[in-house]
Structures are given as structure tokens and as C-alpha cells.
Amino acid sequence: MYRTTIAVSLLLAAFVSAAAKASDINMNPGLWQWTALLDMPGMPLPLPPTSYTTCISRADFVPKDSQLGRACETIDLKTEGDRVSWNISCSQAAGVTRSWGSITYYGDSAEGTISIDIEGMQLSSTTRGKRLGPCQQ
Numbered sequence: 506m507y508r509t510t511i512a513v514s515l516l517l518a519a520f521v522s523a524a525a526k527a528s529d530i531n532m533n534p535g536l537w538q539w540t541a542l543l544d545m546p547g548m549p550l551p552l553p554p555t556s557y558t559t560c561i562s563r564a565d566f567v568p569k570d571s572q573l574g575r576a577c578e579t580i581d582l583k584t585e586g587d588r589v590s591w592n593i594s595c596s597q598a599a600g601v602t603r604s605w606g607s608i609t610y611y612g613d614s615a616e617g618t619i620s621i622d623i624e625g626m627q628l629s630s631t632t633r634g635k636r637l638g639p640c641q642q
Contacts, residue, residue, distance in 0.1 A: 531587040532610040534562040536637045541619065541630040560640035587611070600624040608632060 536558055543552040581592040588608035601624070608617030615634035621627070 526633050529584060529586075530589065531612050532561075532563075532615070533613050533636050534640075536640050538637055539632065539634045541632045543628055543630045545626070545628050558637065562640075566585050581595075589617075597620075598620050606632075608634070 523590070531535060540554050540556040540560045542554050556578075577593055577595040579591060579593050581590075583590045587642055588607055588609045590605075592605045595602045595604070603622045604619055606617055606619035608615050613636040615632075617632050619630045619632055621629070
């Protein structure tokens, strides 16, 4: 379960950090909270939501979540209006995790879907983000 939580947090962070045309997206910079509601077929109980906060700006979408730190590569990134879609591959000690999905920004909020493959284990999530306020420095 811990491995799944870290992988999902890692992939959420990677897609947020990969938003290439940030100036075109309806996103207000500041401290954002990201929450994913996970669905994994075959699990007897639902997985708990994962959540973290990160400071993002138009120039720097790289999250500062201290649990992260594994290498991710954005294979494909597209922006269309306020929608960002991606395909990301992350190397971990246990293998490679892949993610693909999309998110739409609405100024102070965002929502989207993510599909994740962790060494053959499939996950999907509904992801929501909200701006909490200015970044604390």
C-alpha cells in the first residue's frame, strides 16, 4: 500500500511539473493541494485518497513533496486550452511506473483522470486540485 501511495504521489507530481505552456493555462499560482481518489480492480476495500501540497508558479511547476525524488521522464505532453494531457514513465527501485491522463485547470481548481501501471498492477484515479493561497516562503 505504501508503494502504491508513493507511486501515485510521484505521478501526480510529475504531471503537474510537466505543464509546458503554463502561461496559456487558466491556473492561478500559489500553494496547491492535490488529492487522488484511487480505484484498483480486485481490491476488497477501497484505497484511501492520497493528498499532498506543493507550491507552483508559471515558471516552476516542480512540486516540493519530500517523499518524492525518483526520476520521471515525460514522454508526451500536450496542452489544449486549459487542459493538459501526458504520458510519463518513472523509474523506481521496484521497477518502472507509467502514467497517462489529463487534467483541466479552472483558475483556483483543477480536475482530471489518471491511469497508472505499476509493474502490471493497474490503478485509475480521479484527481482534484485546489489553490490554498499564496506560497509560504
